[in-house]
Amino acid sequence: MLLYKLWRSFIKEILLLKRDIGGIVIIFVMPLLLIITITLIQDSTFKNLEGSKIPVIFIDKDKSEVSKNIKKELENSKTFQLLTNFNEKSAQDAVFSGDYQMAIVIPENLTKDLNSNIDSKVQTIVKSFGIETDSAVAKKPVSKTKEIHLYFDPATNVGFKNSVMNSVNKMVFEIENKKIYKAFQDQLGTTDNLEENKNLISFKEITPKKGAVEIMPNSVQHNVPAWALFAIFFIVVPLSINLVKEKSQGTSVRVRVSPTPYYIHILGKTCTYLIICIIQFLLMVAVGIYLFPYMDLPQFDVTGKMFHLIIVTIFAGLAAIGFGVLLGTLADTQEQSAPFGATSVVVLAAIGGIWVPVFLMPEFMQHIAKFSPMNWGLNAYYDIILRNSGIAGIAKELVLLFLFYLAMVTISIFYERKLHSV
Known part of the structure; x- marks a missing residue:
């Protein structure tokens, strides 16, 4: 019975999303334009330093x-x-x-x-x-x-x-x-021949290897996971707006008086937006694999890593959904949820290492970054893509992301109950 109610809640969310086709297009297209633009800019900068002379x-x-x-x-x-x-x-x-x-x-x-x-x-x-x-x-x-x-x-x-x-x-x-x-x-x-006197000490970079091949990180490997994570968290905006719409249209009242528990309503939203997060990530990966080589950019290599990346995406998506649910529950109007949601995602991205690497931040901000869910997700992606870690190596980040989701949803449920308690 609960599964049927969850299914009906899921269908309701799909119908709500169908009414805002423009918003859905933005959710998918905006991150793709962002990742292509940023990667092209950064890669061309590296090429200018390596190829074109200043x-x-x-x-x-x-x-x-x-x-x-x-x-x-x-x-x-x-x-x-x-x-x-x-x-x-x-x-x-x-x-x-x-x-x-x-x-x-x-x-x-x-x-x-x-x-x-x-x-x-x-x-x-x-x-x-x-x-x-x-x-x-x-x-x-x-x-x-x-x-x-x-x-x-x-x-x-x-x-x-x-x-x-x-x-x-x-x-x-x-x-x-x-x-x-x-x-x-x-x-x-x-x-002695002066030309034969070479430096007694030299530098040699030791890079990770996959078999006999050295793994050399590039701009694509940094940008695809970073901006995919940014796109995942940006669903906070449409999710919170939908929750506010339900309040203004009376849908939330019908949900409360129905025999379906409120947490089923939240789980329905979670399933719906989790699917969107996975589709967003797969589109990002597809751009990195199939489009970037035609743009004279390195190909995004996910050989043997796709399963682990999907796992990270699921947990990062849960964290983003939890934050969106909390924001939509607390906000009373779309004018509150939309700008605050967008601004908070940008702030989380900034302190999480999406814009500037954490090690370049002041020491105080480096400690703050440890509390950003975006930083947890980014470290998990980097551990898999650049450091060749497995699930065991990212278990800490996955646990933190899931606990963040549980904390956000729990606060939302208790706030909703307290707000409408008689």
């Missing part, structure tokens, strides 16, 4: 060994295209007006002063060991530290500025090390 003004006042080495390193990089037909004043004006991202100005006598400083310091060190040195070199005055001027567009991203400055520092540091090594060679009379 125009950079390069001014060489030194015109000697060190400046030529720096210029060679910049030209050999896959990031920069050097423009040399500027002076420092015109370069500064061009960068500060936003015409170019940055300018690099190599000072005069950089090579000469660097050699002088290195020779003087090497002489001092060698002399401390009691070894005879070239007195002419030892008497050379030590020059002041030379400054390479870097001009950045005021609108340039701080991360990009730090990356460029670190790259330039690394190039200069390597050049200085080679010259210092060469100076010691000259003083001590060694004949």
Whole structure:
């Protein structure tokens, strides 16, 4: 009997949704447009950094060994295209007006002063060991530290500025090390080939493997689960609006006086909107698998992971439905539920790591993020897609999402009973 009542409640929700075809289309189309747009923007940004070169003004006042080495390193990089037909004043004006991202100005006598400083310091060190040195070199005055001027567009991203400055520092540091090594060679009379002296320490990224193939994360693997989760939680808006409509149209009164328990009414909504959540996720996955390759984007790989992803989607959908039920129960008008629902979803997405990775947030916000159901769902998706976890590895997140659903529904039922108790 209860199953029949649940079925009738489910049918009622389907009929209500059929009356708002435009809303249903928005529920499905809006997330698809969002995921395509965001992924294209992010992927094109990565490609710009890797493929298309950024125009950079390069001014060489030194015109000697060190400046030529720096210029060679910049030209050999896959990031920069050097423009040399500027002076420092015109370069500064061009960068500060936003015409170019940055300018690099190599000072005069950089090579000469660097050699002088290195020779003087090497002489001092060698002399401390009691070894005879070239007195002419030892008497050379030590020059002041030379400054390479870097001009950045005021609108340039701080991360990009730090990356460029670190790259330039690394190039200069390597050049200085080679010259210092060469100076010691000259003083001590060694004949080792400088080119054979490579770094004693290097970096190697160790990535997860599937068989013999390395798994390299890409923008699609990050964006599909993130924006699918955002779409799932956005059903809070139509769900809460439908609950408010039932109040205004008298449907909720008929539900209360009917022999069907109120929790059956909630379960009917849960089943209906859970199906919508799963369809939303499957559409997102389909876009990632079949459409993205035609848009010159990486294909979304769900090989052997689809079952686990559906499980996460179900629990994330339950959390979203529970929140929508609570909001619809508390709100008295659509003007309350719609804007508050949309705003709250955006806030949950922001603190949950959809917009900005949690590790980039202030420490206080990182603690707040742990209480966002979107963060639980996102971590579960990432554990499966990027970290190759199984159900056991995401059990904590699944439990938290389900408890969130139970808490929201329980509060809604008690509030409804208290509101209409006689």
